[in-house]
Amino acid sequence: MQTVPTDVVAAIESNGAGQKPRWSRRRLLRALGIGGATVVVAGTGALSYRVYDTAALSPGRGDAYDPWQHWRDTPGLPGAVAAAVLAASPHNTQPWAFGIRADAVDVFIDPTRGTGTVDGFRREQYIGIGCALENLVLACRARGLLPEVTLLPDGPTGPRMAEVTVRAGAPAPGPLYDAIGDRHTNRGPFKATPIAPATLAGLVDSSGISGLDVRWTVDPAPRAALSRLLIDAAKALCDDEQQSRDNFAWFRGSNDEIQRHRDGLTLGGQGFSPLVLAISKLLPASSRAQGDQFWLEQTTTVHTATAAAYGVITTRTPDDRATQLTAGRLLERIHLTATSRGIALHHMNQITERIDREAGTGRVPTFAPRFAELLPPGEHPLLTFRVGYPVREAARSPRRAAAQVTR
Ligand SMILES: Cc1cc2nc3c(=O)[nH]c(=O)nc-3n(C[C@H](O)[C@H](O)[C@H](O)COP(=O)(O)O)c2cc1C
Incomplete structure (x- = not known):
C-alpha cells in the first residue's frame, strides 16, 4: 500500500x-x-x-473488476454464483468455492484463503462465506429459483458450508438484490448528519435469523468509548508483529x-x-510500517472521527460455525439495505481480532472485558461496523470471476 x-x-x-x-x-x-x-x-x-x-x-x-459488469445478465445458478462472489469478505480474501448441480449449489470454504493471526479462530472466514450465501440466495430468488438453505449439511467439520437447493417459482428481485452491484465498504469520511434511531433499526431484517442481535451505539459517550477501543485495538494489532505481517500480506x-x-x-x-x-x-509503494501508521491515522482522524453510529452484531454462541455463517448473512443483508438507502458502511473488526489474538496466545484478556462493558451482559461481539451518510461513494474492489471459483 x-x-x-x-x-x-x-x-x-x-x-x-x-x-x-x-x-x-x-x-x-x-x-x-x-x-x-x-x-x-x-x-x-x-x-x-x-x-x-x-x-x-x-x-x-x-x-479484476469485470465480475461487477456481468452478474445481472448471467441466467440461472451460474448467475447466482456471479452475484455471490461480489459479497464482502475479510481482507477481500474471497474464501469461497461453489459447486453447481442441476438444482442446487454447494458452498465450500477455501481454508487456504485466510488472514492467519488476524483471524485466529477463522471466525471472519466463516462470516465471509455467510455474506456470499446471502447474495446467492437473493440472486436465486431474482432468477425465479426458490432457494432452500441447509447450513453445514455434512456436519460442523464436513466439506460443505451450505447446500442451496432450488425449485422453480416467480422471479422476485427487490431492493437488496438491486444493491448487490453498488455495495462497497466505504472507508472514507462520513457527513456529520446523524442517522435517526428508527432509520438504524430499519437496516436490520432478522427474518429467518436466530441467535444474533444488533446493538447500535449512537449517543456521544458510548460512541466515544467504542471509538477509543477501536483506536487502541488498531494500535495493538500494529504492535503485534505477526498480526501486522498477516494484515499486510493482503x-x-x-x-x-x-x-x-x-x-x-x-x-x-x-x-x-x-x-x-x-x-x-x-x-512509491510504502512499507508495512508506513501502511500500519497510515491505517492508525485514518482510524483516528477519519474512521472513528466521522462515524455517525456503530453497529455491533452480538451472539451468545460466538464459537458456533452455523452462528458465524448466519452472522455473515445478516451482515451482508444490513450492508445491502444500507446501500439501498444511501447509507455507507465500513466494517471495523480490530477489537474482536485482538480479543481472539489475546485468547489464542494465552495473554491476559484486555479487549474482551472492555468491549463487554459496552454490551448487554452475556452477549459476545462478533462483528463491528460504522455507518453514516457518505461524503463520497466507495470504490469497487477486485474479484475473481465466478468461473474461477466454481468446481
Ligand atoms: C468478516 C469481515 C470482516 C471485515 N473486517 C474489516 C475490517 O476490520 N476493516 C475493514 O476496513 N474492512 C473489513 N472488512 C471489509 C472487507 O475488507 C471488504 O469486504 C473486502 O475488501 C471487499 O470489499 P467490498 O466490501 O468493498 O466489496 C471485513 C469484511 C468481512 C466480511
Whole structure:
C-alpha cells in the first residue's frame, strides 16, 4: 500500500465535511515533491512507471473488476454464483468455492484463503462465506429459483458450508438484490448528519435469523468509548508483529498485483478523493510500517472521527460455525439495505481480532472485558461496523470471476 503524508490528506479531505480543499493541486504536488502540473502525463522514468504500475489513470478497471459488469445478465445458478462472489469478505480474501448441480449449489470454504493471526479462530472466514450465501440466495430468488438453505449439511467439520437447493417459482428481485452491484465498504469520511434511531433499526431484517442481535451505539459517550477501543485495538494489532505481517500480506500495491490476484485490499478502496487517490498512486509503494501508521491515522482522524453510529452484531454462541455463517448473512443483508438507502458502511473488526489474538496466545484478556462493558451482559461481539451518510461513494474492489471459483 502507498501512503500520502497525513497532513496533506487531512488538508485536502478537510475531514470530509464538504469544506473546500485548502490545497491547490499545484501546491499539493509541490508539497509532495512531485512538482509541476504535468504529473499524470510525465513521459519518462519512475513516475510514468508508477502511472502504469498502479493504473493511476484508470482506477477500478481491467479483468479484476469485470465480475461487477456481468452478474445481472448471467441466467440461472451460474448467475447466482456471479452475484455471490461480489459479497464482502475479510481482507477481500474471497474464501469461497461453489459447486453447481442441476438444482442446487454447494458452498465450500477455501481454508487456504485466510488472514492467519488476524483471524485466529477463522471466525471472519466463516462470516465471509455467510455474506456470499446471502447474495446467492437473493440472486436465486431474482432468477425465479426458490432457494432452500441447509447450513453445514455434512456436519460442523464436513466439506460443505451450505447446500442451496432450488425449485422453480416467480422471479422476485427487490431492493437488496438491486444493491448487490453498488455495495462497497466505504472507508472514507462520513457527513456529520446523524442517522435517526428508527432509520438504524430499519437496516436490520432478522427474518429467518436466530441467535444474533444488533446493538447500535449512537449517543456521544458510548460512541466515544467504542471509538477509543477501536483506536487502541488498531494500535495493538500494529504492535503485534505477526498480526501486522498477516494484515499486510493482503495488500495489493500495484495494478499488476491486482490483476494477477484479483483479491485483497487496494489503494482504491481506502476512501480517498479522486485527486488524493491519483497522487497517492504515483508515490512509491510504502512499507508495512508506513501502511500500519497510515491505517492508525485514518482510524483516528477519519474512521472513528466521522462515524455517525456503530453497529455491533452480538451472539451468545460466538464459537458456533452455523452462528458465524448466519452472522455473515445478516451482515451482508444490513450492508445491502444500507446501500439501498444511501447509507455507507465500513466494517471495523480490530477489537474482536485482538480479543481472539489475546485468547489464542494465552495473554491476559484486555479487549474482551472492555468491549463487554459496552454490551448487554452475556452477549459476545462478533462483528463491528460504522455507518453514516457518505461524503463520497466507495470504490469497487477486485474479484475473481465466478468461473474461477466454481468446481
Ligand atoms: C468478516 C469481515 C470482516 C471485515 N473486517 C474489516 C475490517 O476490520 N476493516 C475493514 O476496513 N474492512 C473489513 N472488512 C471489509 C472487507 O475488507 C471488504 O469486504 C473486502 O475488501 C471487499 O470489499 P467490498 O466490501 O468493498 O466489496 C471485513 C469484511 C468481512 C466480511
